[in-house]
Structures are given as C-alpha cells and as structure tokens.
Amino acid sequence: MSLKEYVKKRDFKKTSEPKAGLSKDKNHLMFVIQKHDASRLHYDFRLEMDGVLKSWAVPKGPSTDPKNKRLAMMVEDHPFDYRNFEGIIPQGEYGGGTVIVWDQGTYEPIEEIKGKKAQEKHLLKQLKEGSVKIKLHGEKLNGEFALVKTHGMGENGWLLIKHKDEHASVKDITKSDKSILSGKTIEKMEKSSEKVWQHGHEEDVEEELKKGSKKKAIAEPAEEIQGAEEPSPAIDTAAILKKAPKSRFPAGIKPMLATLVDEPFDDDDWQYEVKWDGYRALAFINKGEVELLSRNKKSFNEKFYPIHKILSGWKLDAVIDGEILVLNDKGVSNFGNLQNWRSEADGELVFYVFDLLWYDGKNIMELPLWQ
Template sequence: MSLSLYKKKRSFTKTPEPTGGKALKNELLFVVQKHDASRLHYDFRLEMEGVLKSWAVPKGPSLNPEDKRLAMMVEDHPFDYRTFEGTIPEGNYGAGTVIVWDEGTYTPLEDTGDKKENEKTLLKQLKAGSVKIVMHGKKLKGEFALVKTNYQGENSWLLIKHNDKYASEKDVTLKDKSVISKKTISQVEKTSNKIWAGNRAKTTEKKSAKQVNNKSAKQVNNAKTKPAVKKRGVTVTKK
C-alpha cells in the first residue's frame, strides 16, 4: 500500500514523524494514539500489508456496544508510526501532542493462526466495508467492528464494540495516560524537552516564558555591571 499521500502532507526536515518501517513477521499490530491537534481525537490504526490503515475517532473508542463512534478514514501511515509519541511542531500538518494511548496485537474474528491469511481476510473485509476484529490491547480487548457508512461522506466509518465479556458502560477514555511514557497529553506537552519518533529523539529545547525572562534579565544585569574603559579618549563598555 502506498504512503505517497502521507509523505505529500509532511515535510520531514521539520517534523519528527517516521517515514517507513518494516513490519514484524508473526503478528498483526494495532495502535491507538491520542492526538491533541486542532481538535482532540484518537487515531485508530491497524497494520495491514506493512502499513497502518488509519481512522480518526473524534470521541475515542468505547467499550459500550450501544455507542457507535464515528471514525473518519485517513491516509495510510508507516509501520514505525505505531511508536510515535511526542510533539509535531507548529506549522506542520497535524501539529500538536501525541501519546500512545493503547497498543497491542489483533486478528480477524475468525483467526487462522497465519498472519498472511489473516491479512487477506482483513483486506477483503476492508474492501467490503465491514472489518471485524479481536483486539488484544492494554485498554481495548475483545471484539470490535469497523463498518463503512455514508453518514459524513465516503471516508466515514463507525467503530463499534461487540457485546462480549469485555463490554462495559465505563468510559475507557478516562484512562488517559500513555501506555509507553505513563504520561497524559498535558504532561507530555508541558514537561517534555524532546520530540520522540519511535526509538529516536530530537531536542526541541522548549523554554518556558519564565526561563526566557530570567535569561533576558540576566543579560541586562551583566551589561550593566561590565566596567567601562577608555580607548583613545572615548569611554566604551566591555562586551
């Protein structure tokens, strides 16, 4: 599957987001990323054929079978995106803070035990507009379905929990910490001085207004205290 649209929307000299990655051999992986962009939403991503098929879920997943959560299908994302957590800088597509809200493995409802055969089944279901899966995550477990709908255009789907032993009326989004860093969106945004992309990091050198003001005040004070000297009859201040 192509990542051309994903790459077209991004400038990789400015954003730390990954460009590719090689899938694992034995299991299909999923990730759900909480993304505080122009609007807070959850990115629901399923590995298929080496990329992550992706849906933006505005209200986030639900464990209640009565809830039918809107899921807007977006461009495929690279496999390495499953571990992306940190900050996309302002001025870039999707600018904002991202955490890995949940992750794990998944299979089609009728698991063959073979990854390639499972992928074939899932791709057929995707094309037919009805994907039925079993999730083995830390927060999301059991059976779910993605069903295509015309509710908000051709890219709109519904994410629905099946009525199984993991179904619940409890709001699972209240579990708001990353399964990787154990931080909330706001904690990552306020305390992190790095942008993480998979296992690599780029320093953003985030400075608070207080730090900047303190630095400026220190520079002013240093300038005031530097001694003046005479040079050819002209008084100058040492720099």
C-alpha cells in the first residue's frame, strides 16, 4: 500500500481531494465508480484493497454486455476517503475537471471466501497475477466482473469484462448518468455553485464566473507587415523522389536536435519550427512492421499504443521524424499530462510529423525541409 504517487501529483493547498482515510467496515470491501470529466471524459473504477483504493481509468465506462471488453488503465492508488469525493478539481491541477460518484457499493471475490482480511489477501494475489474476478453489489452495477491484464496496451493496460449472469444486459448502463450521492449529472455539477478549491481556501464558482465576466481591453491589431507572407514554391513530389538516391531501409538514425544560439538570426538556409514541448520520436515503418522510438532509442510502442496502432495501418515504407504530445481542451500542449499519460482518459495524444527522412527505397534526408 502506498499513496506516494497520489500525493506527489497533487497540491492539497489548491485541491479539496482527500489525503487519506481508512475503512471502518470490518466486514465488507467497498467499490466506487466516479465519472470524471478531465481532459477527456472517463470513468474511474476503484476497489478497496489493502487499505487503499486500487484504481483504473475506463475511457468508455463500464459495460453490462459480456461482448464488450472495456479498456481499463491502472493508475495510482487513491485514499479510501476518495470514494465519496465529488465536485470540481481546479484547472491546472492534476486531473482538473468535474467529478461525480456514478456508482458505489460493496464487492467480494467470486470465490466464496469468509472474512474481509482473507478476501483481500486472495484479491491481492489475483491482482499480482493479472486476473481479478469479483462480484459487485452497487446501485447501478451488480453481478460478476473481471479485470484482466492485457498485452499491447502499455504496462498498465487491463480489460474490464462483464461475466454472463442474470445481471448481464445489452443496455447502455452509462446512460444512467446521475450521481448516486447528489443526484446531479456531471454537467449540472459543473454549472452549479458547488465549492471549488482555489488558492488554499474555498470560493464560490459563481463568484469566480462573475469576476471572469468583466470586460477586457480589446487589443489593437498588429501593424500589417508588407511582404511578410510569401507563397510556398510549387513542389513536384514525383520529380524529387525520382532524383533522390536509392537506399536500403535505414537503421540507427538520430533525430536532428535544436542548436543553442545567443540571439535570433535570419538565414535562408534555416527555418523556424514550433517548440511543441513533447517527446521527440522516430517512426520506422517497413513491410508492415512499425517501431516507434524515442531519441534515445527506447521503444514507445506500448507506452503510446494509439499512435503505434495508427501507424501500423499505413500501407507504406518510410522513416518519419516527429514529436508526441498531449493537447488540452484548448489545443495547447501539456508536458505534465504527457508524462503521466496512460490512456485516452488522460488527454488527446498527438504525433506531429515534421520531416520525412526515407520513403519507398529513397534517402531524402539531404533535401531541404520545405521540400
């Protein structure tokens, strides 16, 4: 049991999320599912185990249809008192967004085991083995479920699966969208005047909205610069590739890195690029095989599996230079979210490609970037 990772990611002067807490129920294990509208809407599935809430982020939410296997990315342990947390986590804080308690209840292993301690011991063994089989007794979810560790979805990838029993149904259970505590939908919770934690003390959301509604000075348009934009030269791709030297599929390529200079300069041989604040990556696509590597040649195949999956569907042979990042709801790169990214629930993952180094048997590394 450890809450170090949980505490490390949060500033409790700014967020009202609980720090700790232990169960006083000596007979039953608790579970909770929280609907969480952060950078991406998802559901947090939490099981009391060993004094904490073992937690998984489920991007599409739970399903009562045994045919639907839902991706569940294991995240850091949460304190037991988190089971009743709902409200607003300030933007800019880890997991910033709105939370409601979507479902809650007790649970136990599918196997008949008497005593809470014995049940926990059995469940922890299953957790280590990568297959947790449980029976839920909630207000929305009931019956048997399984959490099964999967491969090809990163080191924390699991699947949440409903077993066939009398509670199985093809009905979309996520359409039951109200909190079991407050009776509010996540949209009503976000718009209500609930307390939000700001600057170390509680303030009213409506008061913040009033402050934010004050008129701001309108910026004067920048003076138009004559000749600032020139049309890009026409590019004959077929002719360029025809002239490019033939080459075997390359290995050991290192990405070109930024060069430190003392001051800005203007040189026809150089072009400016956006500093994306992400992870530099090279994609090697050859005969249906894809290798996504960091600048230090570490594999990103599992860590950033959605990008690897998309590249695997490309019907071409190429080496691509780009940068992986996570965008917030305003389309701005957030490096902290990228570092903590485990699934689509943690934000929109993007691979910005800015150079093609090798294509279809041709070495094109010597071409200028604009070509």
